[in-house]
Amino acid sequence: MFLFSVLMFFLFACVAAWLALFPAGREVVVLSMAAAVRRIGQQMRDGCLAGGRQAATAGRGAGAGLMQVLRFLRRRYLLILSATVLLTVPTMLALALSGRGMLGGYDSDSRAINEQVTELLKGELLALPAPLPPPAFTTAEVTLVRPMLDGANRNWQLLDPEFAQRLLLVFKIMKEAHGYDMAILEGYRSPERQNALAAAGPGVTNAKAFQSYHQFGLAADCAFLRNGKLVISEKDPWTMRGYRLYGEAAEAAGLRWGGRWTMMDFGHTELRVAGMARK
Helix, strand or coil, X not given: CHHHHHXXXXXXXXXXXXXXXXXXXXXXXXXXXXXXXXXXHHHHHHHHHHHCHHHHHHHHHHHHHHHHHHHHHHHCHHHHHHHHHHHHHHXXXXXXXXXCCCCHHHCCCCCCCCHHHHHHHCCCCCCCCCCCCHHHHCCHHHHHHCCCHHHCCCCHHHCCHHHHHHHHHHHHHHHHHHCCEEEEEECCCCHHHHHHHHHCCCCCCCCCCCCXXXXXXXXXXXXXXXXXXXXXXXXXXXXXXXXXXXXXXXXXXXXXXXXXXXXXXXXXXXXXXXXXXXX
């Protein structure tokens, strides 16, 4: 449906350009419309004559009205053409996309999961890390990067169990293989909070309620701990190295990493589940 809408827009734009650039084309269209109006007017007049004087008067009035409309269209065709494009094309695109949530393109994942990670996931359940004190999430450095973090939910129990185990495995790899301690900034996110974040602007998120895996407990935003303090800033070389390693470990565990998106979100990972967008 989307491709059809794009094709229709392309054809419409070609016709509009042809009319705008070629006076002969416009003349042909206008003359054709005038001939059609005259034929209609003649038929109406003939019918009116057969039906009586009152009908004839109405027919002449209608014909005159049509001619006035035609003259107006001829004088203002460029303005009307532009307005038509502006009014119809966005509506067509919105209708084409209205049935698709942000999750629609995320249902399938053909990436192979690291076999060693797969075996580890079959083992015993990993323990949850100790929660950080609330003031750790409201420091000046953290608030500068994530100003609405104080209202975030960090309860591991609200995450999908499979996703939580994969994320815990990533934390384990980051600690044991690379020396990075990690903490979750936000896990499950209510639809109300999702809409509030979306209202804050595209710099925060483009996803509205139920257009994010956060609403299904299948996504989390994470950051690093250094000397007991959260470090989020991408300007820190140590942090950026950690994000790259974090992305590699997350993808090896079968997760999607936000660092590969156009609107990069280095601390974000999610588990994409087939059919979730249709639930």
